Amino acid sequence: MRDRNSTLINAILSTVLSSILLLSLAVNAEVQDQAVEKEVGKITTSGYGSAYFVKANKDIDASGVNPVGSNGIGDDWSLRPDLIFGFQTNYQIEDRASVVLQLKAEGNDDMDINAEWAYFRYELMPDLYVRVGRLRIPYYLYSESLDVGYTYPWVRPPIELYLTEFSHHEGVDLQWNFLLNNWGNQLQFAYSSLDDDVVKVRDTFHLAWTGYSDYWTVRGSVQYTDKVTLLLAKNDLPTAGTDKFIYFNLGGSYDNGVWLVISEFGAYDVGDKLPVIGQSNFTFTVGRRFNQWMPYLSLAKGYSTKSQEDNIERHAIPKQFVKSTYAQQSVGLGLRYEVSDAVVIKSEIVHYSGFENGGNFRVTDDTGLLDPQLIDRLGGSINLMSFGFDFLF
Amino acid sequence: MTHPNRLIKHCHLAWVLGGLVLGCLMALSIRAEADVAVIINAKNTTASLPREVATRIFLQQINSLENLGRVYPIDLPETSNTKKEFNQKILKKTGVVLRAYWARLMFTGKGHAPKVITTEADVVRLVANNVELIGYVAPEYVTNDVKVILLVK
Secondary structure, three states: OHHHHHHHHHHHHHHHHHHHHHHHHHHHHHHHHHHHHOOOOOEEEEEEEEEEEEEEOOOHHHHOOOOOOOOOOOOOOEEEEEEEEEEEEEEEOOOOEEEEEEEEEEHHHOOOEEEEEEEEEEEEEOOEEEEEEEEEOOOOOOHHHOOOHHHOOOOOOOHHHHOOOOOEEEEEEEEEEEEEOOEEEEEEEEEEEEEOOOEEEEEEEEEEEEEEOOOEEEEEEEEEEEEEEEOOHHHOOOOOOEEEEEEEEEEEEEEOOOEEEEEEEEEEEEOOOOOOOOEEEEEEEEEEOEOOEEEEEEEEEEEEOOOHHHHHHHHOOOHHHOOOOOEEEEEEEEEEEEOOOOEEEEEEEEEEEOOOOOOOOOOOOOOOOOOHHHHHHHOOOEEEEEEEEEEEO | OOOHHHHHHHHHHHHHHHHHHHHHHHHHHHHHOOOEEEEEEOOOOOOOOOHHHHHHHHOOOOOEEOOOEEOEEEEOOOOOHHHHHHHHHHHOOOHHHHHHHHHHHHHOOOOOOOEEOOOHHHHHHHHHHOOOEEEEEOHHHOOOOEEEEEEEO
């Protein structure tokens, strides 16, 4: 009798326990199903940052010119020019609609917080999206993630190509993802405008194609507008008219996990009414991974495609502002080390040269032009050393 | 003093044990080279998927196909052996390359890494319950409720 009772109790207990177990599994499954299927109302946050000590062999900052594309670099070690923190929040409004806000604070900007991305995204149909708001301009392979050092090999992308006076614009873009010959493709069409202290741009059309295969990423892009106005009058330079701007870029990267090769070409031209001239720029980088280590070599060159002298004459620009056409090149050697899934250390030395004759440097002032006497202070070349890390959180 | 025969026996025993250990190691290495099965819901009519197309789906470069409709990929944790095989044989990418890839996608607002499901049994169960999900597991986890559309050895 006792055995019978104990068998019955055991059966009841095992049934109850099994039920609880099945119920908990079901609840767990339901929770996970919900997590996979629906994220409506969910806020996700993520971030990135970079902190690099940087030093040049000459006091670039005091020279008043800037061929390295970053302010505040002198002949002492400094962290401020390459300190950056970014924070991104995504909010899923409904199945197809979301909002993204990415805020950024930079050392050179006194750590003031600015919105780098701020847009509403809607999925019109699978693989077709529309975004409205502030967006990064899709110029080059890494233009849209330029602030996220973790995503590329260099401490700072080759400035001859990656100088982005205007990193973002306000407008609308349409993204279409599709498959062709087993390549993943994304076509991006944007209509936008932008304003800042130096320039006013309206009715800009962008078309960018990005293709992905196993090891290749290829991007081609064009941009066109006939409403660019440079606001130069405040520096006693001639007030600029409004004219066209056309831009073209083709680049690709090959990454098989061991070798990384990146090469890009960009060119732009402007209408005669604007007191600036077109340029062509080229970069090439090769890196070889040894477990977590990756040494790399980068080469870059940029040059004017027209004579600056003609431009000076046409616009009656005072000659002391421009000596000759733009030219600059750089050779960089660097080392990247993956500390963990979220942190990489990089060190880099870059030699900038090719501007002995007073080429029209990349400049930092509002004029967009340069007094060649300032160039002479730097001599024929500059070496820039950087050491620090990028991280994700 | 140890008898010579005993020594020979010990030697034999050492060989046998060594062989067993070697066998186990080989078995482990075979497990490390395991197959990966890409699975969808059994109700889906699609019979097969080229490896390259599966790659594009799991890298979030496309999220719909004519024969599959809208698909949501689901992933396994970094620590999973099947995940490592999947990265190598299907995505053709190392962990380092993938991490930079997902960071780029996420901070350009173009997508994010697929949802990570803790176990392969859960992946099978979720795919069996949802026609829009696509996942991958080691073949021994496959049940009749899901369909293998790609098997990579």
